[in-house]
Amino acid sequence: MSAGTTATASARARVLWRSPEARRLAAWVFGGLVLALMTGPSGSQAAPVAGFTGSLFHPRVLVFVALGVALWALSFVRARYGERVRETSVHLTRLPARLVRTRRARYGVYLVVLVFAVVYPPTLSGFWQEVLVDQIGVFVLLAIGLNVVVGYAGLLDLGYIAFYAIGAYSGAYWTGALPVHPPFHLNPFFVIPFAIAAAMVAGVILGAPTLRLRGDYLAIVTLGFGEIIQIAATNLQGVTGGAEGVTGVPHFSVHALGVHYAWTLSNLPYYYLLLGFVVLVLFGFRALEDSRVGRAFTAVREDEVAAEAVGINVLKYKVMAFAIGASTSGFAGLLEVSKIGFVTSQDFTVQLSILVLVLVIFGGMGSLPGAVAGAAFLQWVPQILRQHPLFGYQPQDLYIYLGALLVVMMIFRPEGMLPSRRRKRELALAEQGIGTADAMSGSADPAAGVAP
Amino acid sequence: MTGLADASVLAPPVGDPIVAVAHVTLRFGGVTSLADVSLQQERGEVLAVIGPNGAGKTSLFNCLTGVYTPQEGTIEFRPEGKSAVSVVGRRPSRVNRLGIARTFQASRLFNALTAFENVRVGVESRLHTGPAGAMLLLPRTRRENRRSRDRSEELLAFVGLTDRADELASALPYGDQRKLEIARALATGPELLLLDEPAAGTNLAEKDALQDVIHRVNTEMGVSVLLIEHDMRLVMAAAHRVAVLNFGRLIAMGTPAVVQHDEAVIEAYLGRTDAGTAPEGGADEAAGPEEGT
Numbered sequence: 001m002s003a004g005t006t007a008t009a010s011a012r013a014r015v016l017w018r019s020p021e022a023r024r025l026a027a028w029v030f031g032g033l034v035l036a037l038m039t040g041p042s043g044s045q046a047a048p049v050a051g052f053t054g055s056l057f058h059p060r061v062l063v064f065v066a067l068g069v070a071l072w073a074l075s076f077v078r079a080r081y082g083e084r085v086r087e088t089s090v091h092l093t094r095l096p097a098r099l100v101r102t103r104r105a106r107y108g109v110y111l112v113v114l115v116f117a118v119v120y121p122p123t124l125s126g127f128w129q130e131v132l133v134d135q136i137g138v139f140v141l142l143a144i145g146l147n148v149v150v151g152y153a154g155l156l157d158l159g160y161i162a163f164y165a166i167g168a169y170s171g172a173y174w175t176g177a178l179p180v181h182p183p184f185h186l187n188p189f190f191v192i193p194f195a196i197a198a199a200m201v202a203g204v205i206l207g208a209p210t211l212r213l214r215g216d217y218l219a220i221v222t223l224g225f226g227e228i229i230q231i232a233a234t235n236l237q238g239v240t241g242g243a244e245g246v247t248g249v250p251h252f253s254v255h256a257l258g259v260h261y262a263w264t265l266s267n268l269p270y271y272y273l274l275l276g277f278v279v280l281v282l283f284g285f286r287a288l289e290d291s292r293v294g295r296a297f298t299a300v301r302e303d304e305v306a307a308e309a310v311g312i313n314v315l316k317y318k319v320m321a322f323a324i325g326a327s328t329s330g331f332a333g334l335l336e337v338s339k340i341g342f343v344t345s346q347d348f349t350v351q352l353s354i355l356v357l358v359l360v361i362f363g364g365m366g367s368l369p370g371a372v373a374g375a376a377f378l379q380w381v382p383q384i385l386r387q388h389p390l391f392g393y394q395p396q397d398l399y400i401y402l403g404a405l406l407v408v409m410m411i412f413r414p415e416g417m418l419p420s421r422r423r424k425r426e427l428a429l430a431e432q433g434i435g436t437a438d439a440m441s442g443s444a445d446p447a448a449g450v451a452p
Numbered sequence: 453m454t455g456l457a458d459a460s461v462l463a464p465p466v467g468d469p470i471v472a473v474a475h476v477t478l479r480f481g482g483v484t485s486l487a488d489v490s491l492q493q494e495r496g497e498v499l500a501v502i503g504p505n506g507a508g509k510t511s512l513f514n515c516l517t518g519v520y521t522p523q524e525g526t527i528e529f530r531p532e533g534k535s536a537v538s539v540v541g542r543r544p545s546r547v548n549r550l551g552i553a554r555t556f557q558a559s560r561l562f563n564a565l566t567a568f569e570n571v572r573v574g575v576e577s578r579l580h581t582g583p584a585g586a587m588l589l590l591p592r593t594r595r596e597n598r599r600s601r602d603r604s605e606e607l608l609a610f611v612g613l614t615d616r617a618d619e620l621a622s623a624l625p626y627g628d629q630r631k632l633e634i635a636r637a638l639a640t641g642p643e644l645l646l647l648d649e650p651a652a653g654t655n656l657a658e659k660d661a662l663q664d665v666i667h668r669v670n671t672e673m674g675v676s677v678l679l680i681e682h683d684m685r686l687v688m689a690a691a692h693r694v695a696v697l698n699f700g701r702l703i704a705m706g707t708p709a710v711v712q713h714d715e716a717v718i719e720a721y722l723g724r725t726d727a728g729t730a731p732e733g734g735a736d737e738a739a740g741p742e743e744g745t
Contacts (some may be wrong), residue, residue, distance in 0.1 A: 284587035291586035292576040292600070299562050299573045306560040309517065311577035311640050320583060392634065418672035425564040429622050 004210050005157055018266050025072045025276035032068030034060045035404055039397040052144025076413070089190065127249045128383075129267035130273045137274035138336045143359040143375035144204075144278070144285060145328025151366030151420070152294060153178060154301030156213065156219040156355055159226030163199040163326040165233060165348040169240060170195040172343050177249040180239050188252045188338040192331065198331020201321045205321035226353050233345035245344025263339075277335065280374075281328065285368055297321055298422060302379070307448060351399060358402050362409060364416025373418050379404070415438060469530065470495040470644055470676045471516070471539075471552075476525030479512055480702075486522065487509040487700040498670050498677045500691035500708075502684075504720060509680045510557060513646050516623070516678070517554050517670070518547035531643055548577070552640075553642035557634040557649050557680075561621035567632050568617040568679040571604040574639025604639065611635045611665055613720065627658030631665060638669065644676045645669060651683045659686055666690050688712075 016022050033056065040055025055061060078085070121132055142164065149157045163438070172178045174194050176185040186194075210221040233240045252273060253262035263269050288294050296317050299307040304314050338341045356375075363374020382398055385391045395400065409416070416428050469492040478486040486508045487536060493499045500508050514520040516527060527539040531551050539547055546736050547553075562570050579596045586593055611631040616624060621632060630650050637645055647666070651659045663686055669675050681687050687708060689696060694711040696704040698720040704711050711717055 103647075170558065286585045286591050288583060292579055292581045293583050295565070295576060298565060302562040302564060305519075306556070306562065307573075308544035309548060309554055309556070309560075310574040310636060311542075311545050312573070313545045322588060324583060333545050422564045423521045425620060429620075431565050434595050 011329065019137050021076060025069070028068035028072040028075075030068075030406070031407075032064035032066075033061070035400065037062040038400050061062040066369060067347070076198065089299055117275060118272075122268060126267065129271060131380070131383050133271050133274060133339065135268045135383065136330050136376050137271060137278065139356065139359060139379050140372050140375040141274070141278055141281065141332040141335070142280060142329055142356045143363065143371040145325045145355050146360050147292065147325075147363075147366065147368065147371040148285065148288075148297075148328070149321050150360055151364075151423070152289065152297040152301070153318055155318060155322060156216075157222045157226070157322070157325065158350070158357070159206075159221050159222035159229070160325065160329055160356055161348050161350070161353040162226045162229035163329035164333035164336075164352075165204060165229050166202050166326075167195040167330025167344075168337040168343050168347075169233065169315035169333075170198045170330065171337045172246060172249050175338075177246050177343075178239065179246070179396045181405075186343065188250065188334065189254070191338075193335035193429065195330045195334040196327040199333070200327040202330075203323040203326025204319055207319040207326075211318040222228060223350065223353075226350055227350075230345055230348045230350075231350065240345060242290065242327075243345050245342050245346070247342040251341070252338055253438060265339075265341070274335060277331070281331075282368060282372070286441070289368065289424070291315070293320070295334050302426075354399070355402070358406060361382075362416060364419035364423065367416065367418050367420035370416050370420065374416065377417070454734040468495045469493060470497075471530070472526075472528045472536075472676075473512075474528075475528060476512075476515060476522045478508075478515055478520055485700050486515065488698070489525070489697070489702050491695050491702060491705060493676060493678060495530075495643075496670070496674065496676055497692045498666065498679060500679045500681055500687045500694045501682065502525075502687060502694055502696060502711075503593055503697035506699075507611070507720075508700040509697055509701075510648060510661045512697070513554060513648055513680065514680075516547075517552060518542045519543040529644070539732070543732060545577075548640055548642075551641070551643040553637035553640045553644075553648065554646040555637050555648055555650060557632070557652065559626075559629045559633055561629060561632060561636070563620065563622040566618050567613055567621055567624060567628075568604055568608060569603060570621050570632060571607050571635050571639050572600055572678040574598045575603045575607070577640055607635045607639055610638070610668070612661070623660075626656045628659065630654060630658070634665060634669070638675070642675060644678065647677060647679045647681075649680050649682060651681060651686050660684060662686070663690055695710060 037052070037055045038060070040051060040060070042051045044050060049137050121129060124132065126402065142160070146157065146160050149155050149160070169178070171188060173180065174182050174186045174191040175188060176182060204220070206225050210218055213221060221229050233241050237244075251263040251265075252270075254260065289443070296307070296312050299310070299312055300317050307314050307317075359375040359378050360371055361374075362378055363372070364370025382393075382401075386393060386395070415424050419427075472492045474490045476486055476489045477484065489512065491499075501512060503509050507699070511520065518541075521541055524571060525540075528536040529539050529550055529552060530536045537550055539550070539552070542550075553669045560575065565573070568727060576596075579745060580601060581590075582595050601697060605614070605617070608617050611634055613624075613631060613635065621629065624632060625643040634645075634647065634650065651662050651668070654662065666679070667690065670677050675743050677690075679687070680693060681690075691708055693706060694704075694708050694716050696711055696714070698716075703716045703720060706714070718728060
């Protein structure tokens with residue numbers, strides 16, 4: 001072992017370190033270590049470094065490092081052979097892709113999914129039926145509502161759950177469950193227009209002044225709004241029941257034309273009610289997307305200055321998108337509060353707003369099938385993994401994993417699971433240097449091309 | 453010909469103006485972008501605005517379309533058969549609804565939409581379907597959909613882009629993008645069309661095609677055209693009259709032939725031999741905020 005060989009060895013190491021692949025590998029491994037550390041056991045006063053040793057000197061760290069290396073290898077292969085893989089896959093999927101693109105085939109797929117959604121749930125256990133209603137059904141509705149705001153109009157709304165809260169409290173108020181009493185008590189079915197209207201009015205009141213702001217500022221204001229609603233709901237104990245909440249919100253029931261039926265705590269009937277509403281909303285939003293209003297949303301998202309120049313009142317359409325999203329959220333709030341029968345201010349956390357945003361981004365911004373699939377998938381898989389002996393996780397770590405998932409997705413598939421055609425085009429264009437892939441409006445230079 | 457033109461130089465034309473700009477001054481901080489500009493455009497006229505870079509041409513457009521609000525002066529628009537309305541202080545979408553449409557110096561198409569959809573957005577800004585009507589697919593929505601589809605096809609045919617209807621706006625060749633921008637502006641049914649350097653960056657064949665489109669917009673559709681252009685061949689062929697701006701001031705106005713021989717114009721473009729007496733505001737030119745692009 002002479003000094004010369006160590007010198008060349010260190011020189012070789014330096015050369016290796018300079019190669020982008022090595023740095024990328026280091027970054028992936030580092031990411032894995034951070035994830036292991038963040039989700040591992042925490043230290044205590046008696047053993048302050050127990051968190052580190054427990055995370056980094058425990059076999060579980062290997063899982064995370066292996067994941068990092070695997071993803072590095074995937075990105076390496078993609079960078080090297082991505083073009084060829086893409087060409088072959090385009091070649092192989094040309095026929096199915098063309099089939100799916102025909103309207104009849106697409107409706108065929110939707111029909112199969114719908115039939116499956118009707119027939120399959122009765123065979124599930126009670127636990128999974130509950131997941132289906134409380135975790136999946138409600139969040140699918142929330143995601144397709146937020147998709148209008150974020151996906152169509154390109155507005156970043158971080159206080160979305162506030163409208164869910166407003167819908168929930170409307171439900172509790174009009175059915176007489178809150179400490180303050182309404183002039184008359186209503187069946188939840190008749191509360192629907194009230195809940196939607198309340199959330200929509202709140203959306204307009206918040207939106208009209210703040211939607212003049214661009215991108216980041218709007219996100220901050222909506223974040224603040226979400227906090228205000230939750231804190232107000234906690235502190236106004238005499239009105240909302242505060243953090244302890246109120247119980248006794250009645251279930252949906254039908255008493256008309258000789259039909260008497262009441263929903264109960266049991267999940268399956270609520271699932272079908274929710275499914276019906278979701279399908280209705282989906283039909284509505286599908287028509288909206290391919291309409292004058294939907295195209296105007298896209299125009300506003302793409303280029304506000306040009307949209308104004310062709311006579312589109314940008315502010316009006318932004319408020320409209322915001323209000324449509326808000327009312328969907330309020331509707332979901334009413335359904336959930338009536339199903340579980342009680343409401344507490346503790347439910348409306350900012351994490352929930354972010355979760356819905358993650359569902360939309362994961363599914364594919366601006367795409368209805370994406371929002372549905374993203375919400376269903378991301379709400380379902382953690383429930384499976386939670387109990388799993390190998391992949392089991394602590395519930396409080398869920399958001400860390402979701403964050404990591406989003407980071408990975410932004411690298412490999414930034415357009416989301418089932419992207420919309422328009423969004424896919426935008427990203428493809430951005431790669432060619434045309435326009436901006438940033439879906440949030442306001443990031444594009446507003447003056448470009450206006451000033452000489 | 454020359455005698456007639458002589459009379460019109462810098463003299464306000466009498467007749468039926470579609471837009472009247474009077475004493476407009478636009479400042480950005482200490483920079484004066486437009487200084488006491490007054491001009492009128494006759495109904496049915498193709499008026500070109502020329503001038504060196506930084507002369508205030510696009511600033512004038514931005515004042516006319518509500519993007520900028522001038523500090524002083526008035527801009528009146530007179531839609532056919534209606535009383536005059538002031539443009540100043542209205543937001544761009546309102547101005548567009550009055551009947552003034554524009555294109556941009558650098559194309560600002562909706563890149564992720566197809567050519568057809570781009571035009572359709574313009575057509576649909578005049579229709580009335582709201583979100584509820586759209587979601588419920590009411591009869592009126594269907595009627596309007598048919599109408600907007602037909603009108604968009606007509607307009608694409610008008611500018612000669614029928615074959616490219618389903619292509620992405622950004623995938624079109626540059627000349628076609630310029631034509632598409634004109635079609636989108638026409639889709640809003642304007643009486644006055646503002647074209648900001650439509651021929652910039654196009655080749656000779658594309659320039660000829662553009663000239664033809666401008667001519668037909670003017671004659672077949674009866675739309676008045678206000679045109680900013682650097683290509684003198686196009687200006688001379690397309691415009692009835694030419695207004696010349698320099699350092700934010702109107703220095704000449706008249707038929708193309710007259711303006712071409714105007715001494716102030718020649719001086720503005722070529723400079724003067726006895727240097728040192730640069731016009732007021734000369735130092736501002738480089739610092740002006742309108743120099744952004």
